[in-house]
Every structure is written in structure tokens, then in C-alpha cells.
Amino acid sequence: MLDPGAGNWYMRFAQCLLLGTALIVAWPLVPARAQSEPEAESDRGVARLSLINGDATIQRGDSGERSAAAINAPLVAGDSVITGLGARVEIQFDNANMLRVAADSEVRIAEITNGHYQLQVGRGTVMFSIVRDSRVPVEIDTPSVSVRPTGRGAYRVTVFDDGRAEITTREGDAEIYTPRGAEPLHQGNTMMVRGTAADPEFQVIRAPEQDDFDRWNWSRDQSLTRSRSYQYVNPDVSGAGDLDANGRWVDVAPYGPVWTPNVDPGWAPYSNGRWVWTDFYGWTWVDYDPWGWAPFHYGRWFYGAGYGWCWSPGPRYVHPYWSPALVAFFGFGGFHIGVGFGGPGFGWVALAPYERLYPWWGGGFYGGYVNRNVLVNNIHVVNNVNITNMYSNARVANGVSVVNANRFGNGALGPVTHMTGAQLSQASLVRGPVPMAPTSQSLRVSDRAVTAVPRNNALNGSFFSHNQPATINRVPFAQQQQSLSQISRPGSAAPQQQASRGGAQPAVHAPATNGNGSTQSAARTPSATPGQAGGWRPVGEGAGPGATSQQAAPRGGTPAGNAGWRQPGDRPSPQMNRSSPSQNSPSDGWRRFQPSSASPYARPSSGGQSYRPESRSQLQIAPPIVRERSTNSYQPRSAPARSTSSSSSSHSNSGGGGGGHSSGGSSHSSGGSSGGHHH
Numbered sequence: 062m063l064d065p066g067a068g069n070w071y072m073r074f075a076q077c078l079l080l081g082t083a084l085i086v087a088w089p090l091v092p093a094r095a096q097s098e099p100e101a102e103s104d105r106g107v108a109r110l111s112l113i114n115g116d117a118t119i120q121r122g123d124s125g126e127r128s129a130a131a132i133n134a135p136l137v138a139g140d141s142v143i144t145g146l147g148a149r150v151e152i153q154f155d156n157a158n159m160l161r162v163a164a165d166s167e168v169r170i171a172e173i174t175n176g177h178y179q180l181q182v183g184r185g186t187v188m189f190s191i192v193r194d195s196r197v198p199v200e201i202d203t204p205s206v207s208v209r210p211t212g213r214g215a216y217r218v219t220v221f222d223d224g225r226a227e228i229t230t231r232e233g234d235a236e237i238y239t240p241r242g243a244e245p246l247h248q249g250n251t252m253m254v255r256g257t258a259a260d261p262e263f264q265v266i267r268a269p270e271q272d273d274f275d276r277w278n279w280s281r282d283q284s285l286t287r288s289r290s291y292q293y294v295n296p297d298v299s300g301a302g303d304l305d306a307n308g309r310w311v312d313v314a315p316y317g318p319v320w321t322p323n324v325d326p327g328w329a330p331y332s333n334g335r336w337v338w339t340d341f342y343g344w345t346w347v348d349y350d351p352w353g354w355a356p357f358h359y360g361r362w363f364y365g366a367g368y369g370w371c372w373s374p375g376p377r378y379v380h381p382y383w384s385p386a387l388v389a390f391f392g393f394g395g396f397h398i399g400v401g402f403g404g405p406g407f408g409w410v411a412l413a414p415y416e417r418l419y420p421w422w423g424g425g426f427y428g429g430y431v432n433r434n435v436l437v438n439n440i441h442v443v444n445n446v447n448i449t450n451m452y453s454n455a456r457v458a459n460g461v462s463v464v465n466a467n468r469f470g471n472g473a474l475g476p477v478t479h480m481t482g483a484q485l486s487q488a489s490l491v492r493g494p495v496p497m498a499p500t501s502q503s504l505r506v507s508d509r510a511v512t513a514v515p516r517n518n519a520l521n522g523s524f525f526s527h528n529q530p531a532t533i534n535r536v537p538f539a540q541q542q543q544s545l546s547q548i549s550r551p552g553s554a555a556p557q558q559q560a561s562r563g564g565a566q567p568a569v570h571a572p573a574t575n576g577n578g579s580t581q582s583a584a585r586t587p588s589a590t591p592g593q594a595g596g597w598r599p600v601g602e603g604a605g606p607g608a609t610s611q612q613a614a615p616r617g618g619t620p621a622g623n624a625g626w627r628q629p630g631d632r633p634s635p636q637m638n639r640s641s642p643s644q645n646s647p648s649d650g651w652r653r654f655q656p657s658s659a660s661p662y663a664r665p666s667s668g669g670q671s672y673r674p675e676s677r678s679q680l681q682i683a684p685p686i687v688r689e690r691s692t693n694s695y696q697p698r699s700a701p702a703r704s705t706s707s708s709s710s711s712h713s714n715s716g717g718g719g720g721g722h723s724s725g726g727s728s729h730s731s732g733g734s735s736g737g738h739h740h
Contacts, residue, residue, distance in 0.1 A: 105341050106173035107383055108154045109300060109354050110134040112281075115148025115164070118513040121504055122169075123340040124538040129509035133347050133354050135339050135385075138533055141169040141520055144185070145513035149274070151281065154178050155299050156291070157193035161281065162186075163274050167519045171202065172530040179530050183519030186219040188278045191233070192285050193296075200528060205261040206254050206654075207238040207527040214248070215278060222517060226254045229268045231275060237263070238527040241654040255651070258525040264650045293318040294374045295381050300354030301374070307352040311368055316414060319371040322352065329459040330362040330370060330411040331388055332477060336470045337506055338499035340535065342422045344470060345385035347506050358383050362411040364457045373414050385422060387412045389452055390495050391488040392466065407497065408463035408480070408488070413453045419492040426494050430541045437548060441492040448485040455485060470503040498545035504538070 110119070110130055117130035122139020130142065136152060144150055144166050152160040158178060162168055166185020172178065179200045180187070189201060191213045201208040201216070204224040210216050214233015220226050228237060229251040237244045237252055239261055246252050251268045254261050271279075288302035293310055308322040322328075334348040334357075348357050356362070359381050360374040375381060388409040412418055420426075429436025454460040463478040 105137070106154075106175060106178075107339075107342070108136040108152050108170060108173055110136060110142070110150060111153040111159075111300070111303075111354070112151035113148075114150070116145035116512045117148050117150050117162075118143045118145075118511050118515075119506065120515065121340075121538075123535060124501075124504055126501060126504040126538075127511045127514070128505035129507040129511050131347065131507040132349070132351055133334075134506040135337075135342075135345055135347070136170055136173075137340055138170055138173050138530070139340075139535075141167060141515070143167045143513045143515050148513065149277070153299055155195070155197070156296050156301075157191055157195040158197065158199060159190045159192065159281070159285070161188045161190070161274075161278055163188075167515055169520050171524075171526070174531060177528070177531070179526070179528070181520065181524045182218055182220045183515075183522070184220050184222055184517065186217065186274065188231075188274065189216045189218070190214075190278060190282050192282050200526070202524040202526050203254070204522055205239070205256060205258045205525055206263075207525050209236045209238065209527065211235060215282065217275070220519075222519075224255075224522075228252045228254070231268065231271070231278075237654075239525065239654040244654060258523060260653070262651045262653050264652065290320070293320070293377065294355070295377050295379070298355050298359045298374060298381050299383075300352075300358075303352035304355065307350070311365075311371070313365050313368065313371060316363075316371075316373045319365070319368075319373045320356070321365070321368050321371045322350075322356075324370070327459055328370070329457070329462070329479070330372075330454075331357065331386065331409060332459070332462050335472065335474055335506075336503070338470065338503040338538075338541075339385060340538070341427055342385040343426075344421065344495050344497070344499075346388075357386060359387075361387060361414045361416070362454065363413045364454065364460070384418070384420070387418060389416075389419070389448075390421070390491040391446075391448055391485075392491065393463075393488055406463050406478070407466040407469045408461055408478075410448065410452050410455045410461045416452060421491075421493060421495045427536060429494065430536045430544045433544050433547065436494055436544055439493040440496055440548070442496075443490040443492070445487055446490050448488050448490070449482065451490070456481070461485065466497070469497055470499055472502045472505065472508050494545075496545065496548050498548075499538075499542055 110132065113130055113132055118127055119130050119134060119136070120127050120141040120143065122137065122141070128134075130150065136142070142150060142152065142162055144162050144164055146165055148164050150162045152162070154160070154173065160168070160180065163186040166187060167183040168185075168187055169181040169183065170179075171181050175197070177198055177200070179202065180189070181202045187201070189199060189210060191199070191210060194213065199210050201210075201218050203218065203220050203226040205226055206228075208216065208218055208228050211234045214235075215231040216233065216235055217229040217231060218226065219228075228235065228246060230246050230248050232248055234248055235246045237246055237254070240259060241261075244252070244263065246265065249268050250265050252263050252265050254263045256262050285302050288305055290301040290304040290310070294301040294304075304320050304322075308320050310318050310320050313319050331346055331348075333350060334346055334353065336344050337347050339345040346357050348354070355374070356372040360372055362370060362372055365371045386409075388411055390407070390409050392407045426436065426439055429439060448461065449455045458481065459479040461480050462474075463480050464474050464476070468475045
């Protein structure tokens, strides 16, 4: 007879063995990203145009092509955004960093990587908001100075046509950099800057009353920080805040929390939008729905019984990677190098959880546009396969979209065919680079006419950059187009079946520099010449009685003994025209930048600690902890009593009306001036 204690031990051992076996069997059911999914390369960040109200234009950095802006348009380094009269837009870099552009303004993305965001404001007004803790340093360049926010807050920058700048910190502190030194700018103050980038001078005054653009920014910030979708989505997934008002979260085994959109019957993923060509990433899906960013660049789709189409964001605590789309491509009529797809056309199907992604972008593929043989060797086409046997969403009604091959990537999709069953058994699956050559229409995110155009060469002048933007290893669009065109027409070599991830390095195109930290070539014309009357001072001369060369405005106060400063509570004097400080400012209110004790701007490592303003209180609404703005900081106020000007060089030129969403000629109203939604 067995000892009772021994029997209990054997029983416990058997139970543990059974439990371990069950866990091993169930392990594939744990929602996780496929091992084959590529990581986003650190030097190829993508921002999103998340909100549009009025006419705006995108100018591509790789080709110079201009397109009417559209919701969910991808923006990469080198791209510019121009707003028309009465317009405003929002650009989301990630879950924490947002740029909002007022009317009649121009801004360029100089750098966007996992470790640095850098912008160049050519003219007009922008507001950069940091709504959550972020470890990514931000730099905003103007013709004469560079602005570095030190943490969470709202930072307004205006650049006038003559190169003068005004920087206002509505919330948070900033550091203002020049070749001569740096000066701090504390919350609630405005720094006015004039002169050349080599030797600018400045004056700090109390920030003016908030206008409609300020109040709209505050409302947008509040909307973004209240998002509940980040209870279920990794914080690094941008655009999840748009999901709150456009669907609901449900729990579906074995995926856990998934999101199902409010859509019409017959809708399917990747059916309401267009394919555009994005530098480095190639074919990229631009969805027309205002919420159509996160669900089409992260996670997977599946059809749930009783729920309809559901989006699974993947594990919340696993780092996500942005993709231009998460689909499988296929064509009809067979494909050989030099002979493009024929028959019914070219199609795609959304990938479901656990299905493998075969990327068509990446460093190895991008090098193929320089060395055509590398591109050819990476293309792998499997002819005559049954798509329905390989992809579960192909078995769902409307799950597969097919268009005429000549229409793919050439503007609006046109008629879309939804195939099922036997029709899909003759398809040819594409793995690796998609052998469909882009055209100039492939660079446009909207078919609307371009109305907001650059003027005065605002973005072709010089900009002072404390840190030079990272060099972009870019292959010109014309060369990318030519390489793919040769592959899809007769006369090209046959492909090899074994794909290779190697390739020649793309050509290097470094940004032009102008010396002393400034970029571009043409210099701005200063509003006046140093040394003239009207408050300009030679190097080393004091700013007034009791002032030192390093003196800066204290938090919430002003230096004494200087007629160019106003005391707290004083309103701007009627004779001070803010649009022309060089003529109407007090004669002794301007100072030169001097070397100061401000910390040098070094890009922090990923382990750096985020700045946390003291005015915020903690509010745990869902993991992770987010912080809510306190009620006494950056609150919207009633419209200021003082009159404002509609001139392009005035503060009030901040865009009219409320926020909205526009895509492909349609608009999505967001209600009043509060804006409407988030990336």
C-alpha cells in the first residue's frame, strides 16, 4: 500500500503536469504579433494628419509634389503642411506629442524618429502640445531661434513674414536657443525675438490673453487626455483616442478586449480609402474614416459572430510597430517579371490574428530602388493559390477587395469588387515588394484641387537649429518609380525564387546648412539693423538699470527698473502694436542673448526621466497612470476684450471656426471650436 502522503504528492505532481501541458497547448492562442512582423526603423518615423478644418496642402519632401490634405495622411521627414485662410490642422506624432497649425501658416517636419522630433516654422502660428509624459525631445526652429519644450505643456510659436518670432508658454517651461546662448522662458510669458540668427535680441513680456486658437488647443488637449481606449491599447499606439466615439469595446475570446466600429452593413476593413505611395514604406493605406489610423496600421481584424468586424490591438504590454498596412496582396492572370498582372485586377485582404505578414518595405527593399537586381530578387509571387484557404477574412462576405490593376494607387479606387469562393482560387499571392509601379497620382492623398499654396519662400529661407536634423538616406521618387516600372513591363530579367534581404545602400541627401546651426540657404531680412536707434544694443551693453546680461523673467513676474517689462496684471498699453514691436516697443526693452546656465540640449537616452510640471495632479483612470491638467492651468477664457487683427502677421491669424475632419472632399464636423477627435 502506498503511503498516503506519497499518494498526495503524486496527485499534486500529476495535476501540475496536466496544467503545464494545457498551458503549452493553449500558448498559440495568446494574442501576440507574428514573429515575422518587422520593427519600425528608428530613422523612419511617421506622423499623422489627424484633423483638418478648411483648405490645407501637403508638399512632399521626396518629390515636391503637392496634394490637398486629407485626414489620416501619413507625414514623414521633409514633408510640409500649408494652411489656407481660415483653416487649421492637427498633426499627431505619437500618443503624447501634437502639433496644431493655425490659418495661413507653413511648417515642415525636419526630423521624425523614435528619438527626436524637429519642426521648422516658416510663417504663421503653431501650437505644440505635450499632453502626456514623453521621452522624445522636441525642437521647434524659427528663422532666428530654436525652441525646446522641457516637458508637458502647451507652447505657441508665431513667425512673422519679416522673420520675427514670438514664443508663448501657455503651460510648461521652454528653453530658447541661439548661437550666442540660451534663455529660459517660463509658463505664462511671451518672448519676442527679432534680428538675424547670428545675433538676435529678445524681450520677455507677460503672455497675452488667450484667443480662439488657444481655446481650441486647450479643448483638444482635454479631449485627448480623457480617452478611455488606452485602457485596452498600448500607449505607443497612436490614434486610439479616436475609437472612443466611433465604436465600442467588447471582450471576445481568445483575443480579449477588441474594438468594433459603428459602420454600415457591408463595410469591410481596407475598403473605404485609397493606396498612396510613401517614401521608404511604399504602398500605404489612407483610410477616409476619421478614426481610421490605429486600426489600419496596428493590430489585426477578424469577423466575430454577433459582433461583426472587430479590431484586435494585440497585447497591451508588447511594443507595437507601425506598418503602412496589415494586408496580403494578390493579383490575377499570373505574374512574371516584365509581365504585370492581368485578368480581373489586383486585390488585398486584411490579415487576421496569427496570420503571417510578408512586409513590402524595409531597408533591404528600399535599397532595391538603387540596385534593381536586389528588388527583383526580393519579389516572390506564388501563382494559382486559393486565398480563401490561407486567409480567414477571405471567407467573409466583402472581406476581399479587388480593383482594376490600372486603378490601383492612381487616386480614388473606383469600382471595388468583393470576390469569394472559386474566383479566388486562381489568384497569385505576392510576398515582398509589391510589383505595382506608382505614378504622380500615387503621391496624392486627395483628388481635390490644391488651393493653399506656399508663398514668400517661407520654407526656403534659413532656420536656426540647435541640433541639425538627422541625415535622410533617401532614394528620389523618380528612381523608385523607374525601378518598379521596369519590373512590371517586358524586357526585364526573370526573378529568383529565393528572396534576399540584402541590397545596395540608398543615396545620401543631407540637408543644406548655412553655418552657425542654421539650415537651408537663403537668409531672412531682419526688421532692423543692430546698433540703430529704437532699443537695439551692441554686444555687451546692458538692458537697463539693474539688469544683467543673463537676466531673465522670473516665473510669474518681471524685472524691476526696466520700462520694457510689464508688472503682473498690467494690460498691454494701447500704443503697443504686437505685430510691429520693432517700431512701437519701448526703446530699452530689448536684450541680446548671452551664454547662460541653461542646460545644453542633449537628446536623452531611452531611460531618461520625463519632466512633470508641478501644477498637475495625479489621476489614475486605467493603467498606465496618466496625469490630468489642474483646473488652474491653461484654462479657456472668454474672448479678450481687446481687438485683434486678421492680418497674416498678427496673433489672431489662427484659423477660423471649429475643428473638423476633411478627407477627399468630405468633412466630419467636430462641433464648434473645440475640435473633435484625436490620433
